[in-house]
Amino acid sequence: MILFSKYLVPKGYSGLTMYPFVFLKSKVLKDDAVLINHEKIHLKQQLELCLLLFYIVYGIEFICRYIQYKNTHKAYKNISFEREAYANESNLNYLKTRSFWQFLKYIRSYDF
Numbered sequence: 001m002i003l004f005s006k007y008l009v010p011k012g013y014s015g016l017t018m019y020p021f022v023f024l025k026s027k028v029l030k031d032d033a034v035l036i037n038h039e040k041i042h043l044k045q046q047l048e049l050c051l052l053l054f055y056i057v058y059g060i061e062f063i064c065r066y067i068q069y070k071n072t073h074k075a076y077k078n079i080s081f082e083r084e085a086y087a088n089e090s091n092l093n094y095l096k097t098r099s100f101w102q103f104l105k106y107i108r109s110y111d112f
Helices: 027-031 033-048 052-069 072-077 080-088 102-106
Strands: 002-004 015-018 021-024
Touching: 002 027, 015 033, 021 027, 021 033, 027 033, 033 052, 033 080, 052 072, 052 080, 072 080, 080 102
Parallel strands: 002 021
Antiparallel strands: 015 021
16 A cells, blocks of 8 residues: 655655555655655565564664664665665566565675
8 A cells, every 4th residue: 555755754865665565755756656666675675574574584684784884875875675675676577476575685795
């Protein structure tokens, strides 16, 4: 379900996913197929890890990446969940062929 909130979505971001909701900063973004696909990838990841585990792993990985890069934006971009979503957001058929726990492929240490 897509909802709109300029207050829930952090500054500098267009969307935020908290199963079962996708929050977008503005209504015009609902037509952005790439952004919506990115957020749907996060919905799938959250389901695979039974929600709570997703947020725990996301938080731990963010902390580890922050220690690694000393930069919040680099830390965020290098979280495996984000790396998978960014790498595949333009492939609108990705979720049809995506393997279970595919985010593990993106856990390697890369920097953007």
